[in-house]
Amino acid sequence: MVTDNGVGSGGSAGQVGGNGSCEPELSDCLKTFGAVLKALREEARLTQEQFAPLVRYSVAYVAKIEQGKRFPPRDLLERSEEVLGAVAGRVLGAAARSLTRKAGLASWFRQWAGIEEEAISLYAYECRAIPGLLQPEPYIRAIFERRLPPLSEEQIERQVTARLERQQLLTERPNTAFSFVIEQALLERHMGGPEVARQLLDHLLEQGARRNVEIQVMPLRQYDHAGIDGLMYLAETPQHEWVGYSEGQQSSILITALKDVSAMLQRYGKLRSQALGREATVSLLEQMRGAL
Known part of the structure; x- marks a missing residue:
């Protein structure tokens, strides 16, 4: 069984509350x-x-x-x-009719993963780690190797494989519009060391060159910032309905209430206007890459 626990940092993804194991069983x-x-x-x-x-x-x-x-x-x-x-x-x-949606780790994340796979628009704002869909393999390994409680080598390999499989969305869905807003601090952190940071920057430049992928960096200093409430993920379904998703420590939630999703869309729209534009983002990534 291969699972990807988390859309971003690799932390728990998929439960409404409580604790979940890293290797959930299939329902x-x-x-x-x-x-x-x-x-x-x-x-x-x-x-x-x-x-x-x-x-x-x-x-x-x-x-x-x-x-x-x-x-x-x-x-x-x-x-x-x-x-x-x-x-x-x-x-x-x-x-x-026999299906149940337990408030457990695996069920909620499988639901969001399914929404991702069919989405016609997918937005992500991250302030903890590079979004999972944009993480190169060395960065993925750096995250799971530092996971607490520690994972076994077999568990790490399963997680890395799952995340790389999930990233095929970027190539398999050329008609899906992907938008990512990433805090500059995540790039400055150099998770995994300078070589991992170099590969990350190269990967972001490569993925950002796709016609259906837009990557924007939020500058370190931004006096007007709409992301105070934390990370957010938004997906537009083929029926043109929007769904939100958010994660925390050992918890996550799928957001479907129209009022709440509308608020997330407003915040995300504001974040896009506050972040560096596409060309300015490429220029910054190239500058950071050259400095390593």
Whole structure:
């Protein structure tokens, strides 16, 4: 099992409160739903590669649902019935009614990860660590090697692999608009040492050159700052609905209330106006890279 615990620093991600383990088990109800979907798909003599475009999801996403690693999106049942038939739709609906969303680490993060994979816009403001989608492998390792309580080598490898897999979103979803606002202090920290910092800056310059990726740095000195309430992540779904996500020490929360999401969007919009523009950010990253 591969999990990615945290959208940013690698800390806990996904629970409404309380403590969660670093290696959560898959929920039995999710595994059951995935097994039912797989059986119905195979009964229809469809491979994942054939089935995925028919229900308008990626092959990788369908695979994760069948493995019990993702909560099925709301549209999946209706789309599956169109492909597999009414009887299969009723069976899948019955399996879906058994799903529970425990307030545990794995379930909440799987839900956000699923939202990420289908988002048409994805925004992130980070003040703790470089956003997970932008972390090069040496930086990822530096984070998990410093994790407390300490992780085993096997646990570190699983976490690194999971995060690198998740980063494929940047290449697999060229029509998704990615926006990142990062505090300059995170770059000045040199997490992992000078060589890791060099690779991080190179990686940010490379990713920021993508047409659908915008990276902005928030200067060290900014007298007007809208990020006082801390990090935030926002995603626009294919139905043009916005969802928010936030993390803390050993806790995290998915934010769906319209009033709260609206407030986050306002703050994020203000942050983008306060941060360095795209060209100024590239200039600063190149300057910092040259100074190392």
